[in-house]
Amino acid sequence: MKVAKLHDLKKTDKKTLEKWLHLLILGRMIDERAPNYLKQALGWSYHAPYAGHDAIQLAIGQVFDRKTDHMFPYYRDMLTALSAGLTTEEILLNGISKATDLASGGRHMSNHFAKPEWNIHNVSSCTGNHTLHAVGVGRAMKFYKHKGVAISSQGESSVSEGYCYEAINGASNEKLPVVFVFQDNGYGISVPKADQTANEFVCDNFTGFKNLQIVKCDGKDVFDSMNTMIAAREHALKFSEPVIVHAMCVRIGNHSNSDNHEWYRDEKERADAKAQDPLPKFKADLLKAKIFTEKEIAKIEEKAKAELLEAHAKAVKAPNPTPESIFDHVLPPAYEPQKYTDGTHNDTSEPKKFIDAINGTLKAEFRHNPNTFIWGQDVANKEKGGIFNVTKGMQQEFGKGRVFNGPIAEDYILGTANGMSRFDQDKIRVVVEGAEFADYFWPAMEQFVEMSHDHWRSNGAFSPNVTIRLASGGYIGGGLYHSQNIEGTLCTFPGVRVVVPAFADDAAGLLRTAMRSQGCTVYLEPKALYNAKHAMTSIPEDFEVPFGKARVRREGKDLSIITYGNTVHFSLEAAEILAKEGFDVEVLDLRSLNPLDLDAIVATVKKTHRALVVHEDKVFGGFGGELVGQINEHAFEHLDAPVRRVGSTFTPVGFNRILERAILPDMNKILVAARDLLNY
Template sequence: MSEKNHNTEPILDSETISAQVSEILNSKDTLKKWYKYLQLGRSLDLRAASYLKKGMGWSYHAPYQGHDGIQLALGLTFRAGKDFLFPYYRDMLTCLAAGLTPEEILLNGLSRDTDVAGGGRHMSNHFAKPEIRIQNGSSLTGNHSLHAVGVARAIKKYNGDEIAFYSGGESACSEGYFYEAVSGASREMLPVIFVIQNNRYGISVPVKDQSANPIVAENFSGFLNLRIIYCDGTDVFDSWRAMQEATKHVLDGNGAVIVHADCVRIGAHSNSDNHQLYRSPEELEKAKERDPLPRFRNHLIENKLLTEDELKAIEDENEAELAEAAPKAEAAPLPSPDSVMDFVLPEYKPVEGEVHELTEPEGDPSLYTDEVIKFLQAINFTQIEEFERNENTFLWGQDVASKEKGGVFNAEKGMLKKFGNERVFNAPIAEDFIVGTANGFCRYRDDIWVLVEGAEFADYIWPAMEQVVELSHEYWRTKGQFVPNMLIRVASGGYINGGLYHSQNVEGSFTTFPGLRVLVPAFADDMQGLIRSAMRTKGATVILEPKFLYNHPWAKTKRLKKDVLIPFGKARYRRYGSDLSIITYGTTVHHAMRAADRLESEQGISVEVLDLRSLIPLDKEAIFETVRKTSKVLVVHEDKRTGGFGGEIAALIAENCFESLDAPVIRLGSLDTPVGFSKILENAILLNDQKVYDEALKLASY
């Protein structure tokens, strides 16, 4: 189909537009309102560049000129405080029309502490107002599409009449997660509208280098249950028509819509881009000819819809509004450097239950039943308890809801039958989609907790890592206005003869993201208490489950009584000793304990074993206490030695306990190789009791 067939030419003939648009043409109040937003937005866009030149802020500015029609229509279609709007960095006019004031736009651009998006914590030109459901989006182009799909899923689950709006450029459509978002929205028939603002350039990369189809929405024409609506994004009337068609389609229960808006980029991509290096003067001049603002203004005058005096009055009113807003924004306080640690992790405040630290080798017997359970049973039983306790809990992942299967390891056994497919359901093999939609789902109401199996095995989590990074700084980036209540469970580690994609440890990566809790329990009772904490406390938690322990007798314990919680950031002594400390977590806790027993019985060496349980937050005081007690420390973990979390522990000890040490801090990890499939190779690569014994004996003799 030619571009002309997709409304790339101006459509201002009243015979070709909808009856609703015809009504607008006869409504002076509406036309004045539209012109007010268009002209006010343009003035703000130009001021952004001037602030940059003056060195006052807006160090990142992506002008929206040439997108005016679709941005006005999108912003006015959004129902503030009801719908969910996920804008992108070029959506200044969208957000102005959706409910941000000029002062709030300026506060964001100037990175002031009172910026309603997040107090200057995010890049300028990333407009948001969570209070009215304009979401604080990422700079990762297009990844908010998954968040829009996630909240749309929640809307449908709760039978709501809200709409999720995604807005982005055509280049973001090249991302795999955008395809996952559209695929999921069409398959589930979700109330989400994807607005694609196609200006034909991704910075300097032309659309022909992005897509075989210059009209990128056509790439999605084969998706079932997906309607695609085309419009001229420079034409306010045609854009309004398209948005009204899209909202009606969604509100009628017909599923997702893509609105493809043909736009033009009049300016450069951003202030750091010189578009004259790749665009000809002729092309730039032709782009200016499609400038929506003067075209709309001329249309109003030529068709005697508004007079020159009426338009001038609107412009004067806008200038007065900006003249009042700008000094206020400029005088607003800058963020305090003392605030940087605020909102990294939510405070540990479980919604209910009794918190017991359980830091001793033998837990308080009054907190346990007489039933002995396996590590895997602890996961299954506790998940069921949490779903019974809070009806606003949901679970999805791969293979978790296939009749009686209940996950590849049976951790979800019986949950589908007990709680139904509305709360427990399968996800496609798309890890980005699993984690990203969970982030979005949490936004619908603050008493929702989402539990996901992030991947079948930890080795497959990497496609989701961009979403893991995203959710890790949601709380900080929004200055505490939003935090995803999520628990990501991942089966981790080796010793199962699993080979390269079933034996990996990933804590060395996860612990580098501020804002995530990272837990690695080694016993059934710890698993119970920590899951309960994760499902009753605000924030995102990752539990890395040593799958070797799922059914191993080493990890068995008595079952914790209901509502007993174990807090994050508290290590547990597994064994007391005086000659040497082993600090460890996960499967190697058991290797350390067995090696310690041998060292005492065979060599008379008293070894203390400290099980960290929680890596982030980390119990530094317990680490320092055991080091100062024994003066010799061996840090042991299953992960590779290079880049493993043990390096962080060793550095902390060196910095804080140097004078207490009688020997170097020794790290013991698996070999710096991939984990081989052959059992012979796996045994050579991974740690075992003997390797821990030998290293500890050598250290004790130092």
């Protein structure tokens, strides 16, 4: 990739140079003032000074096109945000965490700058994870033939994160218009670069990647940085392939206001860093070339100081977030079913398999919304559609642009789903097989956590419209990594929905609602039910099931079995046997765990006065503990016996069928517990 020297002291007009100098001076004034807000107890409790990164950050902001591009700045990118067009007041509002802060309304750490209307994204504190989001945006740009680029910026140490390698591997494989900027100041907090990687330049770790351009620049030099960023953006646009810009910077001060670099940098090193300060050098070059006089520069400084003081006066008077606002934007609005408002139906058509219900609904929703996409591991190769063939025939009907395989990298699958949704959250809906089995989902947990608070953290500005499909549970002789249940963990995160259908009609209805909703839904598929005859039902063509609406599968008055997933069927079998013994048992199928239908739970307990909670997951630490807690809190006075639980033993699920049977709950174990409770 060639870097044309479009800018130098002679080629750049004075008006442009004045604008750049103003931004450099103003940015440095804010950077140096930021610690004072903490000393005055006004905020900015996290501040990562950018001094020494001035040139590359100026260039990123100037090259960014707010009409066409998407930008993902990191926590040290204050000047980047200012250069891209954020006002001084907007920077200060973020720093002191005001309710009117554009990035998050005070919900996220200071120094995480954003402006949603310009697609300058609010990124989290997990260093480098936004590289995956930039790749997802780049994928959308390519699909929709959009002429823009995604710019991801980070420090060189965060490139050590595995998802950064996944992002660059994926961007090069898919040939996406993404510019990855590495701002290299030699340190990851106190950790020197030599402890991160063997190469002097971390960008050299990627030299073997195809379809990837790598270019180095002096991140302290305004013209070298500007020319390099212009060339990188133009290349990404022209060839639709990623570019790494490795900018050599210097960190003049501490990593942040919670760090003291005197503990690990000697006096000489600190002095050498200060001597490389880009701002006085740029001023000196302008004076030496007689482009500006001392008086003109002083006038620019006075203007910047006045702008800062005016912004400060406004920012400190801005409203603080209110305590009651914490419940705002936890979840975006869910799709509200129009016809089947309680999630039941009277359809009498021929029963369908659970697996066919999912496959048919996916196809129907892909026809309903042409901006729907699905990817994952092994989901689309000729006649095969996933490890269980759930997505069979989808690529043939909807094409490789909408249905395709992802690499074996769960973080990449989920992170790029978040990113692609960001390109147009009003219309784009993404479905992913988050892992081939739910047990393999753990590598994606960082991106899942990110997704869970995206809407809240952005103060309602963004919602990742992603349905995460996971084949869950046992009873297939799968053993470790093929038979575990993870809903107990996933339900601890606010900001996501978790549903578990047990019958084919609910599998269709819940999937349709998830795919039409804003926000993130985890859709757990009990894989033992895919082809199970007892899970087959009739399904109306347009069936919908609302979130948070349980379904009474069997009426009764003596005992309530509250359950979901595979154990719904065991519970119904047990209830029929108990009926022959003279007991009338009610079976409540929760279907939705988050949100939870607490009203239905309380209603059934009021009716029967006894409750047995049954689920496939381990009893200890399982979701049943939450159900028992809710019953005790909201329906204790209606109980005639303690609430009991049936679930797996506190062990992994074994592979040998003898071990699996000993570990997992079954109809007989439910019968024993139910009889004990009925006779209490």
